[in-house]
Amino acid sequence: SAKEAGRCRYSYFTDVMSERAEARMRTEHDLRIALGNEDFRLYYQPRVDQRDRRVIGFEALLRWQRPDGRVVAPDEFLEVAEQTGLIVQIDEWVMHEACRQGREWHAMGLPIVPISVNISLARFDPERLVNHVRSVLQETGADARSLEIEFIESQMFAQQDRGQQVIAELKQLGVQVAVDDFGRGFSSLNYLVQYKFDTLKIDRTFVSGLPDPKHLAIVQAIVAMGQALDYRVVAEGVETHEQADILASFGCTEMQGFLFSRPLPAEQLPALLRDGLPADFRRMV
Numbered sequence: 001s002a003k004e005a006g007r008c009r010y011s012y013f014t015d016v017m018s019e020r021a022e023a024r025m026r027t028e029h030d031l032r033i034a035l036g037n038e039d040f041r042l043y044y045q046p047r048v049d050q051r052d053r054r055v056i057g058f059e060a061l062l063r064w065q066r067p068d069g070r071v072v073a074p075d076e077f078l079e080v081a082e083q084t085g086l087i088v089q090i091d092e093w094v095m096h097e098a099c100r101q102g103r104e105w106h107a108m109g110l111p112i113v114p115i116s117v118n119i120s121l122a123r124f125d126p127e128r129l130v131n132h133v134r135s136v137l138q139e140t141g142a143d144a145r146s147l148e149i150e151f152i153e154s155q156m157f158a159q160q161d162r163g164q165q166v167i168a169e170l171k172q173l174g175v176q177v178a179v180d181d182f183g184r185g186f187s188s189l190n191y192l193v194q195y196k197f198d199t200l201k202i203d204r205t206f207v208s209g210l211p212d213p214k215h216l217a218i219v220q221a222i223v224a225m226g227q228a229l230d231y232r233v234v235a236e237g238v239e240t241h242e243q244a245d246i247l248a249s250f251g252c253t254e255m256q257g258f259l260f261s262r263p264l265p266a267e268q269l270p271a272l273l274r275d276g277l278p279a280d281f282r283r284m285v
């Protein structure tokens with residue numbers, strides 16, 4: 001009967017729901033343990049000046065080293081981390097680790113290269129963030145100018161006044177502030193006028209759309225606008241020489257992407273900082 005079919009559908013639905021809830025709870029449980037055990041790792045992806053392929057920075061990207069040896073990327077656990085609020089402690093660990101690591105490389109005589117970290121705004125506590133930045137700089141002895149904080153544009157500050165204030169406070173501490181995934185969310189232009197970021201990172205989806213004419217127009221406009229507003233403009237997700245050449249022709253020469261390098265484990269960084277990007281990079285015309 002229809003009633004039975006309804007009940008059947010209902011129990012199927014609740015099964016799927018409870019499976020999901022269970023998976024979420026398992027992930028939350030595992031994340032807590034991972035935080036305690038320090039099972040997180042940072043990978044570093046070079047930011048490159050396309051003109052001379054010089055490494056001008058790194059983005060620290062979170063990886064989770066599971067007990068079974070799997071290295072897991074953030075899209076598998078970020079949602080749970082944000083919903084449970086664990087993301088706050090995770091992001092704090094990331095910032096500390098990136099600054100500690102940067103300081104260690106500097107102590108080895110390697111050049112200082114700015115490191116960017118991602119901060120989730122899902123559980124945003126402005127005071128806690130500013131205090132954390134201050135204490136990380138103090139504890140690690142890292143140079144404030146070598147730390148950049150990336151905020152994802154689509155998550156941008158709900159309380160606009162606090163947003164402006166926190167950016168001002170961060171900049172007062174000497175750190176750089178970037179808007180990440182620019183163009184993916186809403187009210188983008190509004191944010192650019194209201195907040196004084198240092199860096200604007202063009203979302204990968206626009207870059208990967210090149211040379212499609214619509215994407216050409218959008219990317220050219222973003223670069224021009226960013227430069228007119230005095231932002232340093234970085235293109236994310238550059239995978240081909242064609243994309244790189246188009247971006248450079250628009251005046252955007254700072255790039256990140258698999259064309260230059262994938263995110264690398266920390267062990268590979270000293271050689272890269274000493275020798276630059278490997279020489280097997282060829283122009284493929």
Ligand code: C2E
Pocket residue numbers: 045060061062073074075078087090091094118119120150152180181204236237238239256257258259263
């Ligand atoms: P994001 O901040 O925009 O970081 C760039 C992402 O693009 C990274 O993915 C990177 O591996 C990937 N990528 C770089 N170049 C290319 C390319 O040429 N092609 C393609 N297809 N992808 C490229 P990843 O490491 O998986 O991180 C995904 C997102 O997770 C990040 O996007 C960021 O939003 C978030 N995330 C990463 N680490 C952290 C963290 O420590 N805290 C927080 N809150 N979020 C993080």
Ligand code: MG
Pocket residue numbers: 059117118150180
């Ligand atoms: Mg980022």
Ligand code: MG
Pocket residue numbers: 180181201203204236
């Ligand atoms: Mg991004």
Ligand code: MG
Pocket residue numbers: 181
């Ligand atoms: Mg992203």
